[in-house]
Amino acid sequence: MVKRYIQAITILVIIIVSIFLWEKIKDFNLFAIKDIKTTHNMVLKEMTLLGKLELANFTFRDVVEQELVRDYLPNPKAILIVQGEAIGCIDLTKIKPEDIATKDDTLIVHLPDPELCSYKIDHSNSKIYDTEYAFMNEQSLMNEAYTRAEGKIKQSALEMGILEQTKKNANLVLKPLLENISGKKVVLQYRMKTTLQRLK
Incomplete structure (x- = not known):
């Protein structure tokens, strides 16, 4: 009688342990995927295809007074209305x-x-307003005036924060684009080393 009781308890314990082990290992899969790692070559490719992304355009209008100083003859003078962009x-x-x-x-x-x-300089929207004593020196007078006006455009654009505006516009334009491509939240970061390139 005691022997049968022990056998019954043993069988019950085996059943309980078997059920417990089955619950633990039934979902075990040697080939199961634990995590998914994705490389974003598509994001890199899409950005490379965009090339130089223009994000800020500053337009300038300036009145330039140019004078060539001479020792004896009257000084050639010119007044130009110059328009340009950065x-x-x-x-x-x-x-x-x-x-x-x-x-x-x-x-x-x-x-x-x-x-x-x-x-x-936008030469199509720039014009000579007035000249004095220019004569043979008119071309050099104009060239010098336009050169100085172009330099002023660069200086003014930097002083007015065109680089900072470019960053702000990147968040407005580039960030949503990358989020759409990647399906993820995007954080843009920078390394501030300003570079300049003059348009030929």
Whole structure:
């Protein structure tokens, strides 16, 4: 009688242990995927295809007074109304794979520094207002005036914060684009080293 009782208890224990082990291992799969890691080559490719992304355009209008100083003859003078523009951009072709990182549901992109990628005179909307004693010196007078006006456009654009505006516009334009491509929240970061390129 005692022997049967012990056998029954033993069988019950075996059944309980078997059920417990079954519950633990029934979902075990040697080939199960624990986590998914994704590389964002598509994001990098899309940004590279965009090339230099123009994000800020500043337009300027200036009245330039130019004078060539002579020793004896009257000084040639000119007054010009000059219009020009400066463009801030980010060169996305400089982005490397190591500039893109993923953390949980966030994509972190280290962008190249904003650039003043061009500054130029709009000659079609610029004109000579008045000249005095120019005669044979008119061309050199005009060339010098336009050169100085172009330099002033670059200086004014930087002083008025075109690079900072380029960064702000990147958040408005580039961030939603990357979020749409990657399906993740995007954080844009920069390394501030200003570069300039004069438009030929």
